[in-house]
Amino acid sequence: MKKKDRKLITGLLLTFVVLLVGGFVIPVDVGAPSDTRTILDHSTQEYVSPLCIDEAEVTNYLQETNYGHALSLDYEPESGCSVDYYQDADVPLFMAMLQTVGIADQKWSEEDMLENA
Template sequence: MILDHTLQVYVAPPCFNDADLTNYLTETTWNKVAERGYEPESACTAEMMKPVARTMWNKVRELAGFIPSPWAW
């Protein structure tokens, strides 16, 4: 996750190239984003951060490399 401390927003990595950000950026984890209470920078980031339901079978297939992770970008 990328934080823009000036605008107090966060950006999901796949949305970074299209984001309108300042120079006061840091890279962090989702837990740190939640602690700060920053808002998503765009609809792209909000969409990327929605929970994804996964079955145990799909998790095994992801780990084995048969299917991509939902967070792969």
Template sequence: MKKGWLIGLPAVLVIGMIAAMFIEVETEPPGDTRIILERTHSTYIAPPCFEHAETTNNLSETSLAKAKELHFKPESVCTTDALQPQKQSLMNLLEQKIGLGKGKWDW
């Protein structure tokens, strides 16, 4: 076995990890993001926006994917803004995917 591999592989891994801290990717909220449905008005509300939302008693909870499947619309600009794509480092995204970090839409 060549010694170059023993030195080269860890070096490549370290360089890759450092690069992942600086490479930014744009992510959208996942389909399983928790959303509140306002069924009377056929709108959905992001949980951080619920306190200021105009609602009736006809509420339920579901995922963003289901709300879009039902053709519900965002209740307010607050909800639209809360669900905007965000830029984050590749490292942060990987941490979220393996469960070591929280994402913007983990409410």
């Protein structure tokens, strides 16, 4: 094997190892899918996750919709509970990619999704 070929192979292997290790070390935040169930409070222009509705201070002008719709309206989260529900923080980059593709389980299950919004 030529010296030039060895350098190329060594460089490619080193790059692969760095990317692989980085994928398990680099943390990213993963947001909820756009079809995740969400409750809108049109009076306060806020959204609330279904898990946080019991503690939330909401009016009676509510609508069940999906997370993507809440974001398109530029509504704010009602509390930190809703922020935490719709964000999965510090997920390794490699796991985030697997979750996006559908190989690994996400924080949000099929029951959390809204069929028709």
